[in-house]
Amino acid sequence: MTTPDEWADCLELIAGNQSRDAFAKLFRHFAPQIKGYARSSGLTMMGDQLADELVQETMTNLWRKAHLFDREKASATTWVFTIARNLRVDLLRRQTKHQGHLDSDDMWNEPHTEGDGSDWVEQSTVERHIRMGIGRLPIEQRQVIGKVFLEDKSHQEAADELDLPLGTVKSRIRLALKKLRVGLEVEGYE
Amino acid sequence: MSKFHPELDVLTEYVAGQLNYHETLMVAVHISYCEACRKSARELETLAGVLLDDLPGDHVDEQLLAKTLAMIDNQPERQSRAVSGAASFAHPEVPPPLRKAIPNGFNALKWKKLLPHLQVCDLEVSPDGPAITLHRIKPGGRIPKHTHRGTEYTVLLKGGFSDMYGDYNAGDYLCRDAAHEHTPVAADNEECICLTAVEEPLRMTSWKWRWLNPFLS
Ligand SMILES: [Zn+2]
Ligand SMILES: [Zn+2]
Structure with missing residues (x-):
């Protein structure tokens, strides 16, 4: 492998x-x-x-x-x-x-441009966490992040497709991101 | 450091490539000022990369590899670091995503005077509808009271302004809808320049300024 x-x-x-x-x-x-x-x-x-x-x-x-x-x-x-x-x-x-x-x-700032404020140790820690955590996400959380990142679905479109309220989709994504420790740099995101 | 950021779901859609043109631009400009959102976006991209890695791959014909190798032979000169980096740009007050649109700095743009203390400059019309404009307010200048029929996106590029909801500084990202009525006032010490896209025309609520409507649409 x-x-x-x-x-x-x-x-x-x-x-x-x-x-x-x-x-x-x-x-x-x-x-x-x-x-x-x-x-x-x-x-x-x-x-x-x-x-x-x-x-x-x-x-x-x-x-x-x-x-x-x-x-x-x-x-x-x-x-x-x-x-x-x-x-x-x-x-x-x-x-x-x-x-x-x-x-x-x-x-979009490409990762090779200067000043993205992260280094390799941080990057690889983030990535390791994601790889470890992603298999343990509840299926319904895994499903919505897949839709949003790879299926060209906005949160609203994902909600329509899964027949869920928009708020439910948003909260599933937030729960998933929290578990994976991703995207939470701004304080007050909850 | 910015205090006003796009919501996490907006940042997520930005990274996923879901936002329309003007929203993408607004977030990109904010990110060029905001280290926290830059880091978050990078983490979200890392997540997307892992998801891509997990995707069951599609069958790709060997022929496509041969064709791609042939394309590589005809590649133009490779981009040098100097060209792709923006370090040598002569107008550092213009954030990187806007450097193509504002190559010679803010002062070289064609500004239109709307009020003694307010100028506007139309940058372009988003392919998704709204005009993307710059507003320039003299120190202490006041924008007439208005609400928004649709969503108003603003990113502060220079200086600061205040309204009843808060005080904003360079880099701050604001997204306002019809529920917000406000009277922005520029900070006293410096001119204020902001990037704005309004998804529907502004509707002035203060009768004194009704005549401005056609100009602000
Ligand atoms: Zn931010
Ligand atoms: Zn406004």
């Missing part, structure tokens, strides 16, 4: 040596996940074309930006998620007539 650190190694091999072997290894691991993300978030409604586009764009971005990857700032999985999310939003915006002047990279 490979550990997430191996993916960081691959990214560094791409950055340092433009290693195609490392790229192929990353591709075989992440491409199915990115496509799964594209599918669960509804990009495949009109066939596989947009999903394949998302896979290709994310992977070429990984190649192009590999030298910006900093394992002290984020794990490879986190980094891949942020890149795939940004490209997904841009891809969807490109399907509409009216686009804004700014694109996703202006709207």
Whole structure:
């Protein structure tokens, strides 16, 4: 079983040596996940074309930006998620007539940009907690966070789909985040 | 350090890529001032990465790898750190998400005078509807009393203002709906600049200012 650190190694091999072997290894691991993300978030409604586009764009971005990857700032999985999310939003915006002047990279700080105030010890502690805690979440909490993060559902849409009041969805998410110790930096979030 | 933040569910939707254009921009600008929300967002991204990791992968054709490798051969020069970093930007008072829209600083923008102490500048119209505007208020300037028919998003970029609900400083994020009637007043010592998006036109409640309605929509 490979550990997430191996993916960081691959990214560094791409950055340092433009290693195609490392790229192929990353591709075989992440491409199915990115496509799964594209599918669960509804990009495949009109066939596989947009999903394949998302896979290709994310992977070429990984190649192009590999030298910006900093394992002290984020794990490879986190980094891949942020890149795939940004490209997904841009891809969807490109399907509409009216686009804004700014694109996703202006709207989301990427983990490699300075000053996100966290270091590796903190990052990996956060990630370890999440990995340990996520399997122990009650199924109904696991279900809503999956919907919100990967299925392109707003809290309201998740509530409609599960036939629950919005407040219930919100409180399930908050309970889950509290257990995973995620997103609670601002005091007074309860 | 900011005192007024987006709610946790808004931050969650921001990280998940759920918010519409102007809301995303508002949160992004707040985050560029607020270390706590920046950390929270990073943690939420870590969670999303773990969820992505747990997702049953979809079948991907080997051909797509071959095609992608071919694309890589045609890649333009790689981005350098200097280009992607914003460290050399000459107008540090403009937060990073707005640097493309305000490349030469606040003073170089075309401001429209609405009142002796109030100027506005339209940055762009969000693809999702509302205009995204800057308001600039002279020190001590007062905005006429108004409510909001829809939701009003504000992030303070510079200076401070107060209303009956509190005192706000650079970076603070406010989301106001129709239930809030207020009369914002800029702090005395400094001009105040804020970024605003209103999902529906403002409705002035003070009869003296009814004539302003067409300008504030
Ligand atoms: Zn904040
Ligand atoms: Zn207002």
